[in-house]
Amino acid sequence: MKGVVFNLLEEFVRRAHGEHAWEALLARAGVDGAYTSLGNYADADLGALVTAASEMLGQPPPTIVRAFGRAALPLLAEKYPNFFRPFPSTRSFLLALNDIIHPEVNKLYRGAETPTFQFDASSPDVLVMGCTSARRLCQFAQGLIEGAAAPYREDVTSDETLCMHRGNARCEFRIALRSAS
Numbered sequence: 402m403k404g405v406v407f408n409l410l411e412e413f414v415r416r417a418h419g420e421h422a423w424e425a426l427l428a429r430a431g432v433d434g435a436y437t438s439l440g441n442y443a444d445a446d447l448g449a450l451v452t453a454a455s456e457m458l459g460q461p462p463p464t465i466v467r468a469f470g471r472a473a474l475p476l477l478a479e480k481y482p483n484f485f486r487p488f489p490s491t492r493s494f495l496l497a498l499n500d501i502i503h504p505e506v507n508k509l510y511r512g513a514e515t516p517t518f519q520f521d522a523s524s525p526d527v528l529v530m531g532c533t534s535a536r537r538l539c540q541f542a543q544g545l546i547e548g549a550a551a552p553y554r555e556d557v558t559s560d561e562t563l564c565m566h567r568g569n570a571r572c573e574f575r576i577a578l579r580s581a582s
């Protein structure tokens with residue numbers, strides 16, 4: 402897992418729970434926390450941090466991972482505004498993930514393992530998005546999708562209709578978007 406993901410987690414934890422929360426989380430997870438954005442780190446570190454956060458907050462790991470994704474996407478929008486500028490809406494941004502966004506990510510972060518999405522955009526109201534995540538981080542994907550609506554000032558609801566954690570070959574989300582009221 403690329404260091405930038407850990408950097409985003411650190412920023413999320415510090416903003417949501419205060420400056421000392423990150424150090425407390427590292428200590429409980431038993432990881433050293435020296436993550437540089439371009440480095441590669443053990444997936445087990447992320448697992449340990451999520452487990453520790455789950456114990457500290459009394460929330461299940463999928464809830465933690467989804468909340469992290471929801472917060473991480475607006476942080477990415479702050480860091481990489483050019484990735485968002487060409488796309489006028491959340492829907493058009495999501496539809497560009499396979500062909501533009503993650504390929505650009507792979508140029509910046511060599512060796513990143515980004516997931517592939519399958520789209521059914523036949524309905525103007527609901528975007529159906531399948532996700533095959535090597536690390537089975539489907540709740541992270543769902544959180545990122547929800548978080549993508551924030552920079553576009555849209556409201557989003559997403560239902561997970563298939564899930565790798567429930568034995569399906571891939572995850573699938575039904576995403577409804579509208580302008581924020």
Ligand code: HEM
Nearest residue numbers: 402403477481506513514515516534535536542545546549
């Ligand atoms: C709604 C939009 C997005 C979704 C749903 C999404 C989804 C994901 C998921 C699920 C992963 C985990 C990879 C795995 O399955 O193992 C991932 C990895 C990653 N994504 Fe995205 N992503 C989105 C947008 C972005 C954006 C805008 C950026 C950067 C500007 C980005 C950068 C990355 C990076 C650096 C990784 C780490 C890959 C690695 O550690 O090897 N993603 N993404």
